[in-house]
Amino acid sequence: MTRLEINQDLNALNKQIAAENRNKFKSSGLYVINMMGSPGSGKTTLLENILPRLGAHLRTAVIEGDLATQNDALRIEKTGVTALQINTNGGCHLDAKMIENQLQKLELDSLDLLIIENVGNLICPATYDLGEDMRMVILSVTEGEDKPVKYPTAFLNAHTAVITKADLLPYVDVDVNVMKRYIAEINPKVVVFETALKNGLYEAEQLVEYILEQVREKQRK
Ligand SMILES: Nc1nc2c(ncn2[C@@H]2O[C@H](COP(=O)(O)OP(=O)(O)OP(=O)(O)O)[C@@H](O)[C@H]2O)c(=O)[nH]1
Ligand SMILES: [Mg+2]
Structure with missing residues (x-):
């Protein structure tokens, strides 16, 4: 068997398990977000800030x-939210089977929202369906405004994008409007939010409202 055939088989298997995950999520009325972005783009920091707001609802x-490491799960647990840590031991993305293995540890029927923070990487996670409802890309201003066009795959498949660290804009040579234009060129349907969690929240409140709307819409169906 050639390498191409093996990859195709693995991809087909991942899609099948992702579909099974999606069915489980649907029957439990559970909304799932797959959050992805480069190492250090601010994924866990964003979660630490929005989880208490989401937790009210x-x-x-x-x-x-x-x-x-367990570092990120420990950070999340400090907010009072249950967090399960997967260590990929070198793997650059999560796959549907890894998520399936964790689901038995959660009471899906007692949850409204599951957020998966993928491995820090702007490339690998983009092509692995986990069974999620929303694919959210996190991009910090310090990465440079051209990243959406240089790494388009994640944005092509995304529903939302969060531009983080806007408080650092005065210190970097980045035009956030150009960054937003690039995202729109790749995928005009992406809903974009701008946050700056170190120095005022910017659009974090709107992001929380948007997530709440999406969860409620799924629960109504
Ligand atoms: N100034 C500023 N710093 C931020 C902001 N968001 C995150 N940071 C900092 O950026 C660094 C990385 O943040 P993390 O939240 O750990 O990033 P991450 O995407 O979860 O990283 P990985 O899980 O390792 O991929 C930390 O030192 C944060 O304090 C922000 O909005 N403004
Ligand atoms: Mg993190």
């Missing part, structure tokens, strides 16, 4: 994906 759990 929704029962939420988090799955953290990292090559190593």
Whole structure:
């Protein structure tokens, strides 16, 4: 068997398990977000800030994906939200089977929202369906305004994008409007939010409202 055939088989298997995950989520009325972005783009910091706000309305759990350490799960648990840590031991993305393995540890029927923080990487996670409802890309201003066009795959498949660290804009040579225009060129349907969690929240409140609307819409169906 050639390498291409093996990859195709693995991709087909991932899609099948992702579809099974999606069915489980649907029957439990559970909304799932797959959050992805480069290492250090601010994924866990964003979660630390929005989870207490979401927690006022929704029962939420988090799955953290990292090559190593429990660091991010420990950070999330400090907010009072259950967090399960997956260590990929070198793997640059989560796959549907890794998520399936965690689901038995959660009472899906007692949850409204599951947020999966994928392994820090702007490339690998973009092509692996986990069974999620929303694909959210996190991009910090310090990465440079051209990243959406240089790494388009994540944005092509995304529903939302969060531009983080806007408080650092005065210190970097980045035009956030150009960054937003690039995202729109790749995928005009992406809903974009701008946050700056170190120095005022910017659009974090709107992001929370948007997530709440999406969860309620799924629960109505
Ligand atoms: N100034 C500023 N710093 C931020 C902001 N958001 C995150 N940071 C900092 O950026 C660094 C990385 O943040 P994390 O939240 O750990 O990033 P991450 O995307 O979860 O990283 P990985 O899980 O390792 O991929 C930390 O030192 C944060 O304090 C922000 O809005 N403004
Ligand atoms: Mg993190």
